[in-house]
Amino acid sequence: MTVTLVLVVLMMAAFAGWLFRQSFNVRPWVAASARGQLPAPIPPSVTAPRVGLGVLLAVVTSVFALTVSAYLMRREMGADWQSPPLPGLLWGNTLALALASLALQVAWQAARRGATRRLHQALAVGGGLTLAFLVGQLVVWRQLEAAGYYLSSNPANAFFYLLTALHAAHLLGGLVAWGRVLARLHGGAGALRQRAGVELCALYWHFLLLVWALVFGLMLSS
Amino acid sequence: MAIALIMLATGSVLFYFLSPWQLTPLASNWGAIDRTISISFWVTGVVFVAVTLFMVVALLRYRDRGQRRAHYEPENKRLELWLTAITTLGIAALLAPGLFVWGDFVRVPDDAHEVEVVGQQWHWSFRFPGEDGAFGAARNGLVDDANPYGLVADDPHGRDDILVETPRVLLPVDRPVKLILRSKDVLHNFKVAPFRAKMDAIPGQHTYFWFTPTRTGEFEAVCAELCGIAHFAMRARVEVVEPETFDDWLGEQPTFAELAGRQADPEAGAEQFATCVSCHGPRGGGRQENDAPRLAGLNSDYVARQLRNFRMGARGEREADRFGQQMRPFAISLEDQQVENLAAYIETLPVEPTPTTIIGDARRGKALYRSCANCHGAAGLGRTAFRAPRLAGMNDWYLVRQLQHFRAGIRGRHPRDAYGNQMVDMAQILVDDAAVRDVVAHINRLAEPAMAEGREPEE
Amino acid sequence: MGEREYDASSYAPPAEVEEMELPHPKGFFGKYVWSQDAKVIAVQYGLTATAIGLVALVLSLLMRLQLGFPNSLSLIDPGSYLQYVTMHGMIMVVYLLTAIFLGGFGNYLIPLMCGARDMVFPYLNMLSYWIYLASVLILVAGFFVAGGSTGAGWTLYPPQAISPGTPGVDTGIVLMLVSLAVFIVGFTMGGLNYVVTVLQARTRGMTLMRLPLTVWGIFMATVMALLAFPALFVAVLMMLMDRLIGTSFFMPEMLSMGESSDHRGGSPLLFQHLFWFFGHPEVYIVALPAFGIVSDLIATHARKNIFGYRMMVWAIIIIGALSFVVWAHHMYVSGMSPYFGFLFATTTLIIAVPTAIKVYNWVLTLWRGNIRLTLPMLFAIGFLFTFVNGGLSGLFLGNVTVDVPLSDTYFVVGHFHMVMAVAPILVIFGAIYHWYPKITGRMLDETLGKVHFWITFLGTYVIYYPMHFMGLEGVPRRYYAYGETTFISDSVQSLNAVITVAAFIVALAQLLFLFNLAWSYFRGREAGSNPWQATTLEWQTPHTPPRHGNFGKALPIVYRWPYDYSVPGVKQDFIPQNVPPEAVERESDTRRGGER
Structure with a gap:
């Protein structure tokens, strides 16, 4: 549980620290005057969808941190732990996901500039690469299964399948959002109006790339 | 409201002093645990009374009676700091003795002898290390009717291990003992209330705790971790005796090698x-x-x-x-x-085949049999691991009589009847004679397909 | 005046909130069924949670029947007893308390108290409710499948939860796990909403330190829930895999019905760590909203500002953060490395300090107040008394040594029912009596309410207080019957009978409450917009009950904290949050400015 503990403590500490900063020198019982200035608006960059995504990512972080904690705890526990061999295809998949993430970054920039065509292309490439990643993961599963590394034969295998499946499920969820943005673009919505959606997709993809890199690295190390 | 609070508070405090339900008389060295409990009672009791009284006074003095206004005071840093400091002190006073005692709890004295406690659904068994003072290796995967402890056959340490299969164990008085717990199936917890200490038994790993029995006598061990439907009936007997009696008893118990050769x-x-x-x-x-x-x-x-x-x-x-x-x-x-x-x-x-002599509502009996099936099997063929005999095909009049005996405590209440007392608890599920007949009527039905092997059971 | 302090936390909501387009519903279905209005969703949550809570109440009565009068009903066999235990616990903790505090009160109060038109993501909010409903239905389906619902205890410890010998091992446990997973997904949608609404959609002038403690409590609880529920989610997924496709996350090499099972190398303790990593914050997920709400009830009905508001806020934050590092105090005798005991006993007792501070501040708020013994106030005091009692018994169980003899006995049952069941439920009742006039526009009947209060408060005390002493004697919990256990005195049986009778009386009183809810809806006294003379924004809406969009044309602007009660020199004994200092009626003009 150490990993989770550290992560959650860090998240809670950052959050509590922020709350304390908001509240430390305030004397709440003092009223404001109507003639006084209206307080400054919060920075325009802090929009509700962005904050929402941030919170969501915190939740997802918690999910993965806990699974990884369980993985580490279990790994340290028994001599019967036998990591499955990692097929070479996983490197290819990693590359695909990285490129997908990059494509979405390009899409985000295109959306900011209002370049609809470029946005369209970049989005399509990003989605396609993501699908390629997912199919690749599926192939990896088949390869492992064909080689006799079943889910039930060893906890290490079970964790491998669980972590990859969880990650893939999150990407699938992302693809739903991606599909919505794409559908709206097809419906004739301008690139600028889709900026928020594209931006969320891009950030989400970057995050999942990071998660994948950590998970993959963890499995390489064992 | 204020009156009610006063009454509740006085009632609670009086209850503490007058209640007939107190800690069971201590029978081990863990007097320190009892002391931490009383420290906790005193500290929390004082806080409880103080806070309640404060509320009572506030309620009496500051009720809204029309013309008065509340005092305005957003905060009072000094007061709050004082309260925090006092609370911290109180908490430390509770925690410190607890941690010291826990230090003793964790460290087993060197002269403690070891006893393994094995939990399984739904009874206990025990193992002593034998002459070499070391336990042989054991694995759950090796357990079968001939090797109920799952001992590794070629481990030399295991050959002289003394096996006590029935849930009754003797311990010598005034000698520290380290209980090593493991489980064959689900979680259990070996608890003897007067010893105070207890711990879960977990399949796949060993846990431990230690104590020194200080008083001779018979004590009842119960399972304190939910382990399935007969959790409440999972009991054992611990008898604390003089060392000589213990040695004699232990000498009579078979070793693994003897059992295997028998x-x-x-x-x-x-x-x-x-x-x-x-x-x-x-x-x-x-x-x-x-x-x-x-x-x-x-x-x-x-x-x-x-x-x-x-x-x-x-x-x-x-x-x-x-x-x-x-x-x-x-x-x-x-x-x-x-x-x-x-x-x-x-x-x-x-x-x-045996003739049917009992008439009952087999359909109702089937629902009642749900509990029985856990040990005796859905087909009533019995399960050795559960010490549960076959029921299907037995004489129904005999089953009825035995169930009635169990229910009334005529059979199974004797302390040496190892598994009978479990059956007493279970038989009491059958609330009346009709229920007994119903369940036996269902058992009669089980017999039919079991009797005629090869024929498809009719459903 | 306070402009300068004010800059320290300078803040204003983004302008778009005021212009936010709300999907205005049409027709009965659009308004009350597929509604995206947080207030309607709140009521939906509340009613669903109450309905399933009543099921759990009936289950508890069945348990009490068996315990009070053992072996007299052939309906209850050991298997079904465990099923009642399990479903009662799980429903009460997750499907009732979590849902009603966050889904019910959170939905109703966050937008109103923050001065928002609605939640930030209304569609997601609606989805959250329907997914919650689905999880409840899946849970209830467990009662009707072959083998019945699971009887593994609400902690669902493996291997027992998915091994034969436990009721509902075929289908019941699968439904339970699926239902939990669905619940968590639904909750995450709602939770996102609550957090982002509090962070982003507060009205002008509503700085964090001007939020009512109710919002603080719900907000912090939601943050914790968002981080803690994933632990349960992961554990549930892993257990489902163990159960359905034969993995061995939690299942070691073991016997199953006397035969060797196929599992190899899993760790039951791993599940316990995951479960309690969720389970302990869960306690505070239920407690913090109760803390928040009760603070507001006490302040409003004692006509006094909550004492030490900042300390209260910080205590909430500290409790929230600390509650993630105390989970293993549920596992002192679980067989984990006993050295953890030192660490977790210490963290556990540390968390008692901020909790104690909260208690002090509540009773200090009463001190020199002007206490109106209204129904909400009665329940708030009932909460205080029960919570102090339950909190103090928690000090026994958190202290590792003391816990050893007491764990898994009725002491634990008494403790957590006091602290986590009765105390929050008293707050829920208090809150309903407090906000019902806003939700429906009518007051609840006072006489019925008083009867309800006294029976519930005294009755539950009779039920749970003696349980501690049964536990002291070592009476183990989750026992179907006690037979002739030598160390349990015979009088325990009479005590159990008394408790059962008390439980039935308390349960009957709840019917009275339900009747009151229904009757007052049609016949209750008209409430007016601010019957309690409260300061928070929900009482300042132009319409009662508030309409969709909450605040009519213009959102209120907030000038002050929510606790301006009995301010010296001011004519009335309360100043609503949206009243600027210039508009406050003073007793005399000599004390202009009203510096305090």
Whole structure:
């Protein structure tokens, strides 16, 4: 549980620290005057969808941190732990996901500039690469299964399948959002109006790339 | 409101002093645990009374009676700091002794002897390390009827391990003991209230705790971690005795090697069986006119245990069990080896159909049987691992009588009847005679497909 | 005046909130069924949670029947008893308390108290409710499948939860796990909403330190829930895999019905760590909203500002953060490395300090107040008394040594029912009596309410207080019957009978409450917009009950904290949050400015 503990403590500490900063020198019982200035608006960059995504990512972080904690705890526990061999295809998949993430970054920039065509292309490439990643993961599963590394034969295998499946499920969820943005673009919505959606997709993809890199690295190390 | 609070607070405090339910009399070295409990009671009691009284005064003095206004005071840093400091002190006063005692709890003294406690659904068994002072390795995957502890056969440490399969163990007084716990199936927790200490038993790993019994006597061990439907009936007996008594007792218990070498001879048992024939019938089919139940179909483990129970007076000792009393002299006439042989022979007897004599609502019985099925099996064939005998195909009139005896505590209440007292608790699920007949009617139905092997059971 | 302090936390909501387009519903279905209005969703949550809570109440009565009068009903066998235990616990903790505090009160109060038109993501909010409903239905389906619902205890410890010998091992446990997973997904949608609404959609002038403590409590609880529920989610997924496709996350090499099972090398303790990593914060997920709400009830009805508001806020934050590092105090005798005991006993007792501070501040708020013994106030005091009692018994169980003899006994049952069941439920009742006039526009009947209060408060005390002493004697919990256990005195049986009778009386009183809810809806006294003379924004809406969009044309602007009660020199004894200092009616003009 150490990993989770550290992560959650860090998240809670950052959050509590922020709350304390908001509240430390305030004397709440003092009223404001109507003639006084209206307080400054919060920075325009802090929009509700962005904050929402941030919170969501915190939740997802918690999910993965806990699974990884369980993985580490279990790994340290028994001599019967036998990591499955990692097929070479996983490197290819990693590359695909990285490129997908990059494509979405390009899409985000295109959306900011209002370049609809470029946005369209970049989005399509990003989605396609993501699908390629997912199919690749599926192939990896088949390869492992064909080689006799079943889910039930060893906890290490079970964790491998669980972590990859969880990650893939999150990407699938992302693809739903991606599909919505794409559908709206097809419906004739301008690139600028889709900026928020594209931006969320891009950030989400970057995050999942990071998660994948950590998970993959963890499995390489064992 | 204020009055109610005062009454509740006084009531609570009085309850603490007057309540008939207090810690059970201590029987181990953990007086320190009891002291931490009383420290906690005093500290929390004072806080409880103080806070309640403060509320009461506030309620009495500051109720809204019209003209007064509340005092305006957003905060009071000094007061808050003081309160925080005092609370921290109080908490530290609670925590510090606790941590010191926990330090002792964690460290087992060097002179402690070791006893392994094995939990399984739903009984306990025990193992002593034997002369070499070390336990042999064991794995759950190796457990079967012949090797109930799952000992690794070629581990030399295991050969002299002393196995105590029945849930009754003796411990010498005034000698620290380290209990090493493990489980064969689910989580259990070995708890003897007067010893205070307890711990979970977990499959796949060992846990431990230690204590020194300080008082001789008989104590009841219960399971304190939910382990399935018979959780409440999972008991054991711990008898704390003088060291000599303990040594004698331990000497009588078989080692793993002895148990493995022990063999029963069914052919010799056949000769013994000649005595039984007159009541139980030539092939052990049972005779109602003699009130002698069917024996065929019972496994040797169960038969041998019951014979031993009769012999030592753990069954058939009560007047209310008339037919059990009749059985006793026959059992007493047998020697140890004869019991084993006889039981082995009875296991070989064929099971034949038996007439139905009980009328009950089998459908209702089926619902009731849900609980029974956990040990005796859905088909009523019995399960050795659960020490549960076969029911299907047994004489229904006998089942009814035994269930009634269990229910009334005529059978199974004797402290030496290892698994009978479990059955007492379970039989009480059947709330009246009708329920007993219903469940037996269902068992009668189980017998039909079991009897006619090869024929498809009708559903 | 305070402009300068004010800059320290300078803040204003983004302008778009005021212009936010709300999907205005049409027709009955659009308004009350597929509604995206947080207030309607709140009521939906509340009603669903109450309905399933009543099921759990009936289950508890069945348990009490068996315990009070053992072996007298053939309906209850050991298997069904465990099923009642399990479903009662799980429903009460997750499907009632979590749902009603966050889904019910959170939905109703966050937008109103923050001065928002609605939640930030209304569609997601609606989805959250329907997914919650689905999880409840899946849970209830467990009662009707072959083998019945699971009887593994609400902790669902493996291997027992998915091994034969436990009721509902075929289907019941699968439904339970699926239902939990669905619940967590639904909750995450709602939770996102609550957090982002509090962070982003507060009206002008509503700085964090001007939020009512109710919002603080719900907000912090939601943050914790968002981080803690994933632990349960992961554990549930892993257990489902163990159960359905034969993995061995939690299942070691073991026997199953006397035969060797196929599992190899799993760790039951791993599940316990995951479970309690969720389970302990869960306690505070239920407690913090109760803390928040009760603070507001006490302040409003004692006509006094909550004492030490900042300390209260910080205590909430500290409790929230600390509650993630105390989970293993549920596992002192679980067989984990006993050295953890030192660490977790210490963290556990540390968390008692901020909790104690909260208690002090509540009773200090009463001190020199002007206490109106209204129904909400009665319940708030009932909460205080019960919570102090339950909190103090928690000090026994958190202290590792003391816990050893007491764990898994009725002491634990008494403790957590006091602290986590009765105390929050008293707050829920208090909150309903407090906000019902806003939700429906009518007051609840006072006489019925008083009867309800006294029976509930005294009754639950009679039920749970003696349980501690049964536990002291060592009476183990989750026992179907006690037979002739030598160390349990015979009088425990009579005590159990008394408790059962008390439980039935308390349960009947709840019917009275339900009747009151229904009757007052049609016949209750008209409430007016601010019957309690409260300061928070929900009482300042132009309509009662508030309409969709909450605040009419213009959102309120907030000038002050929510606790301006009995301010010296001011004519009335309360100043609503949206009243600027210039508009406050003073007793005399000599004390202009009203510096305090």
